Amino acid sequence: MKFELLSKDPGSKARTGRIETKRGTVDTPVFMPVGTAGSVKSMSPDELESLGARIILGNTYHLYLRPGDERIARLGGLHEFMGWRRPILTDSGGFQVFSLARINKVEEEGVLFQSHIDGSRHLITPESAVNIQRNLGSDIMMSFDECTPYPVSFEYARESVMRTIRWAGRSKEAADGSDQALFGIVQGSVFMELRDMCLEKLVEIGFDGYAIGSLSVGEPKEQMLEIMNRLAPLLPDLAPRYAMGVGAPEDIVEGVGAGVDMFDCVMPTRNARNGTLFTSRGTLNIKNNIFADDPGPPDPDCGCYTCRRFSRAYLRHLYMCRELLSYRLNTIHNLYYYLRLMEQIRDAISSGRFEQWRNAFYLESGSGDDKLRMNGGP
Amino acid sequence: MKFELLSKDPGSKARTGRIETKRGTVDTPVFMPVGTAGSVKSMSPDELESLGARIILGNTYHLYLRPGDERIARLGGLHEFMGWRRPILTDSGGFQVFSLARINKVEEEGVLFQSHIDGSRHLITPESAVNIQRNLGSDIMMSFDECTPYPVSFEYARESVMRTIRWAGRSKEAADGSDQALFGIVQGSVFMELRDMCLEKLVEIGFDGYAIGSLSVGEPKEQMLEIMNRLAPLLPDLAPRYAMGVGAPEDIVEGVGAGVDMFDCVMPTRNARNGTLFTSRGTLNIKNNIFADDPGPPDPDCGCYTCRRFSRAYLRHLYMCRELLSYRLNTIHNLYYYLRLMEQIRDAISSGRFEQWRNAFYLESGSGDDKLRMNGGP
Numbered sequence: 200m201k202f203e204l205l206s207k208d209p210g211s212k213a214r215t216g217r218i219e220t221k222r223g224t225v226d227t228p229v230f231m232p233v234g235t236a237g238s239v240k241s242m243s244p245d246e247l248e249s250l251g252a253r254i255i256l257g258n259t260y261h262l263y264l265r266p267g268d269e270r271i272a273r274l275g276g277l278h279e280f281m282g283w284r285r286p287i288l289t290d291s292g293g294f295q296v297f298s299l300a301r302i303n304k305v306e307e308e309g310v311l312f313q314s315h316i317d318g319s320r321h322l323i324t325p326e327s328a329v330n331i332q333r334n335l336g337s338d339i340m341m342s343f344d345e346c347t348p349y350p351v352s353f354e355y356a357r358e359s360v361m362r363t364i365r366w367a368g369r370s371k372e373a374a375d376g377s378d379q380a381l382f383g384i385v386q387g388s389v390f391m392e393l394r395d396m397c398l399e400k401l402v403e404i405g406f407d408g409y410a411i412g413s414l415s416v417g418e419p420k421e422q423m424l425e426i427m428n429r430l431a432p433l434l435p436d437l438a439p440r441y442a443m444g445v446g447a448p449e450d451i452v453e454g455v456g457a458g459v460d461m462f463d464c465v466m467p468t469r470n471a472r473n474g475t476l477f478t479s480r481g482t483l484n485i486k487n488n489i490f491a492d493d494p495g496p497p498d499p500d501c502g503c504y505t506c507r508r509f510s511r512a513y514l515r516h517l518y519m520c521r522e523l524l525s526y527r528l529n530t531i532h533n534l535y536y537y538l539r540l541m542e543q544i545r546d547a548i549s550s551g552r553f554e555q556w557r558n559a560f561y562l563e564s565g566s567g568d569d570k571l572r573m574n575g576g577p
Numbered sequence: 578m579k580f581e582l583l584s585k586d587p588g589s590k591a592r593t594g595r596i597e598t599k600r601g602t603v604d605t606p607v608f609m610p611v612g613t614a615g616s617v618k619s620m621s622p623d624e625l626e627s628l629g630a631r632i633i634l635g636n637t638y639h640l641y642l643r644p645g646d647e648r649i650a651r652l653g654g655l656h657e658f659m660g661w662r663r664p665i666l667t668d669s670g671g672f673q674v675f676s677l678a679r680i681n682k683v684e685e686e687g688v689l690f691q692s693h694i695d696g697s698r699h700l701i702t703p704e705s706a707v708n709i710q711r712n713l714g715s716d717i718m719m720s721f722d723e724c725t726p727y728p729v730s731f732e733y734a735r736e737s738v739m740r741t742i743r744w745a746g747r748s749k750e751a752a753d754g755s756d757q758a759l760f761g762i763v764q765g766s767v768f769m770e771l772r773d774m775c776l777e778k779l780v781e782i783g784f785d786g787y788a789i790g791s792l793s794v795g796e797p798k799e800q801m802l803e804i805m806n807r808l809a810p811l812l813p814d815l816a817p818r819y820a821m822g823v824g825a826p827e828d829i830v831e832g833v834g835a836g837v838d839m840f841d842c843v844m845p846t847r848n849a850r851n852g853t854l855f856t857s858r859g860t861l862n863i864k865n866n867i868f869a870d871d872p873g874p875p876d877p878d879c880g881c882y883t884c885r886r887f888s889r890a891y892l893r894h895l896y897m898c899r900e901l902l903s904y905r906l907n908t909i910h911n912l913y914y915y916l917r918l919m920e921q922i923r924d925a926i927s928s929g930r931f932e933q934w935r936n937a938f939y940l941e942s943g944s945g946d947d948k949l950r951m952n953g954g955p
Contacts, residue, residue, distance in 0.1 A: 237894060241901035244886075266869065266894040274872055274890050282886045491644065494652055508622075508660045512652050516615060516644040523619035523904055 200339065200380035200407050202439050208547075210554040212432050212458035215545050218254075218439055220286045220338040220380070222278070225253045227439060227460035228548075230451065230541045231288060232534055233468060236261040237271075237281045240468050241527040242534070244283040250503075250531065251538045254286040254338075256463045259331050260295030263323075264314050268334035276336030288463075289337035291328045291370070291384070293344040294412075294444070305345065307362065325366040329373035329381070337379060341410065342370030344384040349417040356388040364400045371404050380407035382441060385430060388413060389422050398433055408439040408461075415444040415464070424453050431458035448477060448540055448564065452557055455544050467537045471529035474518045477536040481564055483511075485529065490515040503535035504528075578717065578758035578785050580817050586925075588932040590810050590836035593923050596632075596817055598664045598716040598758075600656070603631045605817060605838035606926075608829065608919045609666060610912055611846060614639040615649075615659045618846050619905040620912070622661040628881075628909065629916045632664040632716075634841045637709050638673030641701075642692050646712035654714030666841075667715035669706045669748075669762070671722040672790075672822070683723065685740065703744040707751035707759070715757060719788065720748030722762040727795040734766040742778045749782050758785035760819060763808060766791055767800050776811055786817040786839075793822040793842070802831050809836035826855060826918055826942065830935055833922050845915045849907035852896045855914040859942055861889075863907065868893040881913035882906075 201219040208214065218225040232239045232247065234255045239247055247255065257277055262268060274280050277287055296302070300312035300321075309324030323331075328343035344363045347356055363386045374381040383401035387393030401409060411430050414423050427442055431454075434440045441461035442454045451462050467477065474485045478498035485497070496506040497514060505514070505528040517525035547556035579597040586592065596603040610617045610625065612633045617625055625633065635655055640646060652658050655665055674680070678690035687702030701709075706721035722741045725734055741764045752759040761779035765771030779787060789808050792801050805820055809832075812818045819839035820832045829840050845855065852863045856876035863875070871889040883892070883906040895903035925934035 236898045236900060237891070238898075238900045238902045241905075243882075243902065243905070265898060266890070270870060270890070273870060274888065280888070280891055280894075282891070492648060492651060504621075510652065510658070512644070512648070513615070513658055513660070516658075520614045520616075520643060522614060522616045523901060524616045524621065526901055527619070527621070527905070 202408070202437065204437060206549045206551075208553040209551055211456040211557075213455045213544075213548045213553045214458060214460070215548045216439065216460055218286075221378075222284065222286045222338055223253065225286060226545055228451075228455045228541055228544055229254060229461050230537045231256045231461065231463040232537075233258070233463055233465045234281070234283075234287075235465075236265065237277065239530075239534075240472065241523075241530045244281060246531065247283070247534075248285070250534050251542070252285070252534065254288060255283060257287050257289045257335060257337060258295060259289050259292035259328060259335070259341075260299065262289075262335060263292065263331050264316055264321075268331040272334040272336070276334075278336065286338040287335075288339040288461075289332045289335050289341065290443070291341040291343045292323055292331070293328070293341075293384075294346045296323060297346045297348070305362075307365070309343070309366075310345075325369035326373040329370050329377075333374075333377055333379065339380045339382060339408065340374060340377075342367045342374075342381060342383050342406070344386055344412055346413050346416065347386065347388045349388065349413070351388050353390055353393075356386075356390055356393055360387045360393045360397050364397060364404075367401055367406075368404050371406070382406050382408040382410050382439075384410045384412040384443070385434075386412050389418055389426065391426075391429060394426060394430055395433070398430060402435060406438070408441060409434045410441040410443050410461075411459075412443050414442055415446050415450075420450070423450065424457070427454050427457040427459060434458075448537070449561070451537075451540070452544070452560060455548075456553070456557065467533035468530050471533040472526045474525075474529065476529060477533050479563055485511065485514050485518050487515070497532055498536075501532065501535065501539075503532050505532040505535075580786070580815065582815060584927045584929075586931040587929055589834040589935075591833045591922075591926045591931045592836060592838070593926045594817065594838055596664075599756075600662065600664045600716055601631065603664060604923055606829075606833045606919055606922055607632060607839050608915045609634045609839065609841040610915075611636070611841055611843045612659070612661075612665075613843075614643065615655065617908075617912075618850065619901075619908045622659060624909065625661070625912075626663070628912050629920070630663070630912065632666060633661060635665050635667045635713060635715060636673060637667050637670035637706060637713070637719075638677065638701075640667075640713060641670060641709050642694055642699075646709040650712040650714070654712075656714065664716040665713075666717040666839075667710045667713050667719065668821070669719040669721045670701055670709070671706075671719075671762075672724045674701060675724045675726070683740075685743070687721070688723075703747035704751040707748050707755075711752075711755055711757065717758045717760060717786065718752060718755075720745045720752075720759060720761050720784070722764055722790055724791050724794065725764065725766045727766065727791070729766050731768055731771075734764075734768055734771055738765045738771045738775050742775055742782075745779055745784075746782050749784070760784050760786040760788050760817075762788045762790040762821070763812075764790050767796055767804065769804075769807060772804060772808055773811070776808060780813060784816070786819060787812045788819040788821050788839075789837075790821050792820055793824050793828075798828070801828065802835070805832050805835040805837060812836075826915070827939070829915075829918070830922070830938060833926075834931070834935065845911035846908050849911040850904045852903075852907065854907060855911050857941055863889065863892050863896050865893070875910055876914075879910065879913065879917075881910050883910040883913075 383406035761784035
């Protein structure tokens with residue numbers, strides 16, 4: 200993997216760049232749709248390509264449990280398995296182990312947990328997490344980390360971050376000889392001295408890119424922004440910076456302003472399945488009765504397949520009937536929204552007008568009075 | 578609507594024809610995918626078009642209850658509502674009223690029932706059934722009928738069929754002045770004298786096409802074939818003949834041999850969602866553990882998107898994870914199978930070798946020992 204810095208915004212820390220992998224080029228800042236279990240829910244790989252997705256995320260935890268990383272390796276790797284030709288980033292499994300599984304024990308060796316599917320017992324270590332990702336054959340691997348909950352005591356956060364640093368070193372060793380890139384993950388919860396220390400140690404170990412972990416885990420939004428704003432500029436200039444699990448459109452915009460290059464979040468896909476659509480004028484809840492007779496597209500300013508072909512009335516009907524097509528049409532729209540947002544962001548940065556663009560974005564998207572705007576709607 | 582008879586098979590009653598509507602041409606014999614509530618489950622209209630579907634079915638009962646036929650009329654009709662430009666046939670609501678709703682009373686006027694969704698009370702009459710279909714704006718409407726269960730007494734079947742004939746007359750009057758075609762439905766359960774009598778009376782009333790109703794409602798398969806074989810040839814030569822709710826691939830082949838032109842069934846779409854795939858060598862249950870490591874396509878002889886792009890192992894994985902993409906990829910495959918089957922049937926008839934083709938079809942598809950064949954693999 201190669202990373203090239205292309206431009207820097209004069210009025211913020213925002214930057215554009217380019218990640219080169221053997222499976223293609225990724226322009227940053229980039230949003231990565233989440234393909235949990237080998238599928239971005241309801242999307243075919245061709246649909247994702249035509250939406251303009253350049254890289255997607257796969258979840259190591261889910262794929263390890265089902266269908267199993269060794270099986271995927273036998274079947275030619277995750278790209279071949281799911282029919283996706285462009286780059287894939289796999290997470291380390293840490294986040295899901297700590298959020299989905301039943302933890303039995305966190306020890307120096309690794310984490311003992313029980314599967315959320317069938318209760319079976321597993322041990323994941325830094326070495327096995329990298330080994331799983333090598334079996335999956337992703338383009339970017341993440342080192343194994345402990346994702347601390349919010350809130351957490353300083354004492355636990357300190358103990359945990361020291362272990363995460365040791366695990367990062369072991370992950371790096373386990374990745375030795377692989378042509379897959381490896382990113383380190385900065386932990387330390389909301390304690391800036393722990394975050395700073397972790398960052399410093401990870402840079403000493405040396406990774407192809409650096410992620411900020413344990414964001415969007417329940418901390419106040421201001422704290423999340425504070426962490427991104429403090430850490431991103433401290434990270435090496437010539438490596439991609441990735442804010443894991445971020446986030447809502449405005450969080451991404453702020454992350455970009457802080458100097459972050461990569462984002463992933465289930466929000467566009469999960470919210471789609473819950474009937475919430477992102478639009479240029481704020482969010483729209485397609486369940487709302489006011490759309491029952493509305494012949495207009497979800498977003499009059501949107502060029503996605505869903506907006507070009509279907510009415511709010513039809514989308515509401517599909518949602519109310521729990522039709523499978525509902526999830527898909529909504530997902531197409533939300534991913535299009537996110538991917539266009541990133542395109543606009545990259546354009547704004549490279550033409551040196553990111554601050555202007557950011558102000559217009561907040562003005563347009565209504566920052567808070569979404570519902571009012573949509574109800575008054577065109 | 579215009580119907581033209583194009584060719585007759587020398588060795589059977591099979592025939593090819595062409596239905597012309599203002600929304601396009603439908604070559605017969607034809608299979609109509611079922612779009613229950615304004616959506617062929619999991620399919621976009623563009624996908625259906627590219628699969629080669631020429632006409633789909635909409636369910637009057639479902640659309641009347643949700644989102645309401647008057648709403649659909651205000652939104653420009655069912656085609657506009659669901660984004661489907663080709664012909665639509667709507668059923669009369671009879672079948673669903675009798676199979677899904679809670680019947681309160683069947684009387685001369687119509688049927689009083691309670692919605693399966695919210696228990697609300699409704700009366701559907703022959704006039705209102707036609708009116709709903711006029712609101713939907715389908716290309717072919719069905720007259721309102723009573724779909725008798727199996728088994729049913731001769732006395733009830735007789736009473737019911739007499740009422741269905743009177744309802745057919747009222748449906749015809751209610752359709753007066755519409756440019757939508759109207760088909761009559763032959764009822765009479767498994768009693769041939771009732772079926773014959775009903776057919777005769779409907780032909781007297783005069784419809785644009787004729788359907789055989791109450792098939793595939795639990796009667797032995799031989800009886801279903803007997804009814805099709807007896808009735809189809811008695812129906813007017815120069816009108817389309819439609820076997821409602823038929824059926825499995827071999828039932829369609831037999832129906833074609835009996836002289837039937839149109840078929841609809843939820844089997845390809847519903848079975849897809851249950852993990853059963855139709856293939857040239859019999860059915861395949863994608864849940865089966867033997868596919869967990871199978872890199873081959875579902876059907877090596879199939880050219881559908883699913884077979885061209887994905888393995889049995891991936892499809893099994895998607896199914897086991899209940900991924901939304903599973904339902905869609907399986908549905909694409911099964912509809913492709915059905916629509917290609919009809920294409921082969923039309924080709925075979927028009928080149929005068931339907932009997933040959935039918936024999937080869939039974940030999941290929943394994944007629945009964947499907948599982949054995951699939952397990953032994955290709």
